[in-house]
Amino acid sequence: MDLLVNPTESSLLHFTTAGSVDDGKSTLIGRLLYDSKSIFEDQLLAVEESSKRRGDGHVNLALLTDGLRAEREQGITIDVAYRYFATPKRKFIIADTPGHVQYTRNMVTGASTADLAIILVDARQGIVEQTKRHSYLASLLRISHVVLAVNKMDLVDFDQAVYDRIVSEYLAFAAGLENPPAITCIPMSALNGDNVVEHSENMTWHSGPTFLEHLETVQVRQGESHEAARFPVQWVIRPMSDEYHDFRGYAGRAASGVFRVGDEVIAYPANRTTTITSIHTADGDKEETEPTLSYSLTLADEIDISRGDLIAKPTQPPQSSQEIEAMICWFSDKKMKPRGRYYLRHTTREVRAVVSEVRYKVDITTLKKQQDNPEFAMNDIGCVRLHCSQPLFFDPYAQNRITGSFVLIDEQTNATVAAGMIIGAVIDAEDPDAEVAI
Numbered sequence: 001m002d003l004l005v006n007p008t009e010s011s012l013l014h015f016t017t018a019g020s021v022d023d024g025k026s027t028l029i030g031r032l033l034y035d036s037k038s039i040f041e042d043q044l045l046a047v048e049e050s051s052k053r054r055g056d057g058h059v060n061l062a063l064l065t066d067g068l069r070a071e072r073e074q075g076i077t078i079d080v081a082y083r084y085f086a087t088p089k090r091k092f093i094i095a096d097t098p099g100h101v102q103y104t105r106n107m108v109t110g111a112s113t114a115d116l117a118i119i120l121v122d123a124r125q126g127i128v129e130q131t132k133r134h135s136y137l138a139s140l141l142r143i144s145h146v147v148l149a150v151n152k153m154d155l156v157d158f159d160q161a162v163y164d165r166i167v168s169e170y171l172a173f174a175a176g177l178e179n180p181p182a183i184t185c186i187p188m189s190a191l192n193g194d195n196v197v198e199h200s201e202n203m204t205w206h207s208g209p210t211f212l213e214h215l216e217t218v219q220v221r222q223g224e225s226h227e228a229a230r231f232p233v234q235w236v237i238r239p240m241s242d243e244y245h246d247f248r249g250y251a252g253r254a255a256s257g258v259f260r261v262g263d264e265v266i267a268y269p270a271n272r273t274t275t276i277t278s279i280h281t282a283d284g285d286k287e288e289t290e291p292t293l294s295y296s297l298t299l300a301d302e303i304d305i306s307r308g309d310l311i312a313k314p315t316q317p318p319q320s321s322q323e324i325e326a327m328i329c330w331f332s333d334k335k336m337k338p339r340g341r342y343y344l345r346h347t348t349r350e351v352r353a354v355v356s357e358v359r360y361k362v363d364i365t366t367l368k369k370q371q372d373n374p375e376f377a378m379n380d381i382g383c384v385r386l387h388c389s390q391p392l393f394f395d396p397y398a399q400n401r402i403t404g405s406f407v408l409i410d411e412q413t414n415a416t417v418a419a420g421m422i423i424g425a426v427i428d429a430e431d432p433d434a435e436v437a438i
Contacts, residue, residue, distance in 0.1 A: 019120030229257025232347035308349035321425035
């Protein structure tokens with residue numbers, strides 16, 4: 001059961017910006033912060049001084065988010081910049097992500113926790129490959145709401161025909177996505193503030209909401225507390241002091257659902273059932289957990305539990321398998337090949353894994369599945385099967401973002417080479433009991 005937040009009440013909205021290079025993502029966020037009076041006076045003065053030194057000729061609001069020195073020098077976003085602000089109706093966390101194709105991995109990172117994605121399009125350029133790539137990734141990451149922000153309308157004389165053509169082309173593309181989101185289209189000029197916070201006098205033909213109005217009223221899914229309860233164990237706490245001589249706590253972050261004192265739980269992979277006797281935090285004991293917060297649980301029975309194990313409720317067991325099928329986005333300039341061996345990091349669990357099969361890659365421009373090229377290059381997206389050295393305890397990504405996601409790590413360089421979203425267990429594997437060569 002999903003719970004929709006009443007937008008008239010204060011609630012938290014995570015959203016991310018995406019689009020091609022120089023579409024105005026950082027400028028849009030800077031304008032939003034400026035027009036909603038969410039920046040301090042000293043911040044504005046610093047931006048004004050930086051703009052003068054750069055010779056911009058105007059207050060460059062993009063500098064509010066482009067915080068790295070290299071970003072300011074090049075005029076492009078390199079790293080993910082997080083910003084926080086609030087209005088009387090809602091609180092917001094913004095992830096301003098890079099548009100350059102080589103930083104696609106940063107976009108995936110910033111969007112992985114988002115409830116809504118802003119896809120910016122330069123009105124002069126229209127829909128480009130990065131627009132399609134980021135839209136597909138938003139769909140893959142199960143982001144349920146997308147705003148198509150047709151920016152720089154001032155440079156096409158606020159022409160409605162230009163806007164309508166871009167919207168029509170984008171909606172036709174989005175209709176082919178496997179998980180099509182709810183799409184809201186807004187014409188704007190981030191540089192001048194048209195339709196960002198205030199309605200534009202230059203585009204009276206647009207009868208929809210402004211950008212901020214939509215952010216304040218969109219209904220987002222807040223179902224984590226209603227999802228299956230999952231608690232990946234990060235650390236076993238054994239003080240061994242006189243005061244806590246027999247204390248054994250299992251510390252970690254609650255991934256989803258709610259655990260309460262007295263709840264019956266099962267520990268994986270031990271597959272032993274027990275009861276929660278207490279829930280500890282740095283601020284004192286609690287009667288129940290909240291998703292995404294950190295706790296230490298104590299259990300009624302002594303069970304062999306260590307880092308990487310999972311605590312769940314017997315009524316909502318996770319799936320378990322050594323063979324999984326998943327969608328991956330490849331991050332590395334070193335190609336992935338079939339039978340390639342990697343470390344797979346899933347919640348707090350790390351196992352070795354081998355690519356047992358490449359099912360297909362996705363052609364971003366056409367959304368067609370390609371099965372004739374099994375090698376993955378940087379930014380390629382597709383479906384693979386992985387065989388792990390030990391079982392994973394997971395939920396499909398469509399049901400749980402945290403227990404359904406993982407990263408692949410190169411064994412030699414220790415670099416993160418891919419992000420993955422689990423589709424499910426492979427039930428037709430030729431030899432599901434086979435061991436991965438280590």
